[in-house]
Amino acid sequence: MTAPISPQSLRRIARLCSLRSKRWERCYTIVKLRSDPVYAAVAQELTGSSLPVLDIGCGIGLLAFYLREVGYTPEISGFDYDRHKIACAQSMVARSDYRGLSFTTGDARHGLPETTGHVVILDILQFFTPDEQSVLLARAASRVAPGGRLIIRTCLRDDSRRFRITVAGDWLAKLTFWMKAPPVCYPDRALFESVLGAAGLRVRLAPLWGATPFNNHLIVAERA
Numbered sequence: 094m095t096a097p098i099s100p101q102s103l104r105r106i107a108r109l110c111s112l113r114s115k116r117w118e119r120c121y122t123i124v125k126l127r128s129d130p131v132y133a134a135v136a137q138e139l140t141g142s143s144l145p146v147l148d149i150g151c152g153i154g155l156l157a158f159y160l161r162e163v164g165y166t167p168e169i170s171g172f173d174y175d176r177h178k179i180a181c182a183q184s185m186v187a188r189s190d191y192r193g194l195s196f197t198t199g200d201a202r203h204g205l206p207e208t209t210g211h212v213v214i215l216d217i218l219q220f221f222t223p224d225e226q227s228v229l230l231a232r233a234a235s236r237v238a239p240g241g242r243l244i245i246r247t248c249l250r251d252d253s254r255r256f257r258i259t260v261a262g263d264w265l266a267k268l269t270f271w272m273k274a275p276p277v278c279y280p281d282r283a284l285f286e287s288v289l290g291a292a293g294l295r296v297r298l299a300p301l302w303g304a305t306p307f308n309n310h311l312i313v314a315e316r317a
């Protein structure tokens with residue numbers, strides 16, 4: 094696993110949202126980048142690649158900032174339907190020295206930007222119905238270049254205590270207005286094997302719990 098982000102990098106990113114009006118985003122950034130193992134896991138999957146990255150449901154752009162801090166230089170475009178989060182990501186880029194980062198507003202249920210390279214989907218599938226999840230995965234797979242990867246982090250539906258804690262966390266995010274929508278449906282592992290396998294990608298799946306109580310898994314689908 095890639096080493097966790099350095100304290101200097103963390104401070105640099107957090108400072109980008111240090112305006113008075115962004116106090117909440119600053120706290121969120123520090124806690125999230127310190128505690129969530131997903132950013133290092135994605136960075137490890139991208140190590141050594143020169144392909145651009147499309148981040149679907151990018152939120153305030155933390156993955157893009159993290160990747161720049163660990164030395165990933167290709168273009169990164171983020172895409173999210175929450176215009177407030179995209180505005181925050183854009184203002185953070187404007188306050189930074191990072192180059193080649195772009196963030197646009199759009200609903201992934203209605204289509205994806207026309208890019209090819211790597212595609213990342215972190216923690217958004219639970220907002221989609223099963224049919225919408227299949228369509229999104231197929232569209233995302235079609236954006237994966239030869240040698241590229243589709244990297245997904247999601248909670249898997251099962252009967253574990255971790256699963257119940259994840260559902261409670263997603264409802265809390267909705268009730269505090271951090272998320273626009275409540276969770277709709279959590280995928281199971283068969284979905285990835287069927288949709289991404291049919292798209293010609295080789296799929297692997299592993300728990301990605303770190304020190305969190307959530308039932309998160311990392312799914313990596315590669316195009317040979």
Ligand SMILES: C[S@@+](CC[C@H](N)C(=O)[O-])C[C@H]1O[C@@H](n2cnc3c(N)ncnc32)[C@H](O)[C@@H]1O
Nearest residue numbers: 150151152173174175200201202215216217220
């Ligand atoms: C739990 S957050 C994850 C943010 C980011 N991926 C991360 O891990 O730092 C889920 C994100 O998905 C976005 N989202 C949910 N449904 C979406 C949709 N239909 N189209 C685009 N973005 C969506 C939300 O606005 C939110 O920013």
